[in-house]
Amino acid sequence: MIKKITTLIITLLLVSVVTFVAFSVIPGDAAVAKLGSEATPERIEAMREEMGLNGTIPERYMRWLKGAVHGDFGESYQYRGIQVSELLAQRLPVTMLLAVLSLILILVFSIPLGIISARKEGTWVDVFVNLFTQITMAIPAFFLGMLLTYVLGIVLKLFQPGKFIMPQDDFWGCLRYLLFPAIAIAIPKIAMVVKFLRNSVLSEVKKDYVRTAYSKGNCTKKVLYIHVFQNALIPVITFFAIVCAEVLSGSIVVEQVFGVTGIGRLLVTAITNRDFPVVQAVVLYVTALVIIINFVVDMLYQLVDPRVRTE
Template identity: 35%
Template sequence: MLAQLTAKVLQTAVVLLIVSVASFSLLKLAPGDPVTLMLGSEYSQDTYDDLTRQLGLDRPVPEQYVTWLGDFVSGDWGQTYASRTDIFTFIVTEALPVTLTLTFFAILLALGVGVPLGVLSAVKKDSAWDVAAAVFALTGTAFPSFFLGILLIWFLAVKLGAFPVMGFVAPWQDPWGGLYHMVLPSLTLSTYFIGMIVRMTRATMVEVLEQPYIAAARARGEPEWRVIWVHGVRNILMPLVTIVGLQLGGILQGAVLTETVFSLPGLGQMLTGAVLGREYGLVQAGVMLTATLFILVNLLVDLSYPLLDPRLRPRS
């Protein structure tokens, strides 16, 4: 077990190293000059050369990468070019909590709606409930998140005044206010994943309900709710956990549009502004943090398999 964990951690480190090399190289090819951005429109050549040397941009790209990697691992992520804000503080203490909050509520909503609806669709196979669930799932996966967000703002926020149009309130400071502000963004971000979870849950649950152990549980006289929610749902946890882990990248990608539509100061809006402002150090840090979150979640998914399926546990 320890050897397997060590191998997965090393694999994770290698993937992150590859991501860092690729993102750093691509950003060096991007248009724009950080020195020009910092100096403004009027400067002398000597001032330009001095600042270039201070930033280390006159050195070869491989040397710049090694220096950046050492600083990044040690927690020195540099400063933004325009406002001279500490990047680590800006991302970790300001932007990241917003994105994690949005992602948490979106996943919670996707599982809370998608799993029961998928189970109901499987239990009521070929019924009107099944058809309605299929239509809902297809509609949810076909709706672009940014368009859905605009519709929700127009109808629920502007027309009905039921929810705030935009803004963020930290749930750890004001639980009810934070939840109230998260309803529309979470619904916007989770709709696609609700449809996907419904379809996956239904397909897996239909297969599980045809297994001999389900028939045996019913023959023993166990209540139908226990047959479905204990014996049945327990055996769809592995594909469910897998799809949540694999779709984290899609959730983070959707968070970029969702945070922009609802003016949430998270990683998505931060990266959008950094790209437009050519804040390449901020973009690099954001890409690395996003990649780290995605890879760590998938590592946890891999490690959870033996807990969900006893057959995968090492034999003593």
């Protein structure tokens, strides 16, 4: 446990250093981007001083790190007078709601479809599921989002594209709107998990312990759900952790297509406007999320298979 926490802290520090240095050395100036190219050198210098851009990179980094430890990521360059922590507090609930809806859809559909496809190997059901997974995995997320926006939004009028409602204004209205981008995010991920789970189950049913379970008089359903499914989950959990990290970190393209004001859209806007404090905070959020998910996966390994031991 101590080792993993230490690794988390070191990784966050390294990522913060790399991100800080990268945005400090790439061409361009946040002060110029803010004032415009027609601004006088005096105004630009005054703006640089106001934005805290003067000083060496180590000095600026240490100043930023000291504030970040206390939850203060500085003030946004683009939204003057607004703290980065405030922006994150506004956008995080939206992305988390979208992620939870997406993950629920993925779990509800992928696990049954994966098991059914494995049980019905070689039948028309298996062929149909495989065809579905191949097609949906090949469709880019942005194109799927555009299709859903046109069909469900414009044609069927199930929602009004571009009219996103913040959760604090209308929670259930926000939830209803987020269902559609959640579907766009979930469909390709469902296909991936189904294919992975199917292959894992088919690999397990060929092992000796399955034949032993059948020889003891166990029915197919009992063998599948008590013996095979538990062992088949181990590699699937690893893959699902990657899916969770991608979904929870904010599906940037899908948020842009549906006009969802979440972390992904905030990141795109911040990069475009060289809003470095916001970019730094979002990158740290994503990094911490990936590390935490990996930690949870290690714990799940122990629950699914007691033979697996974490350090």
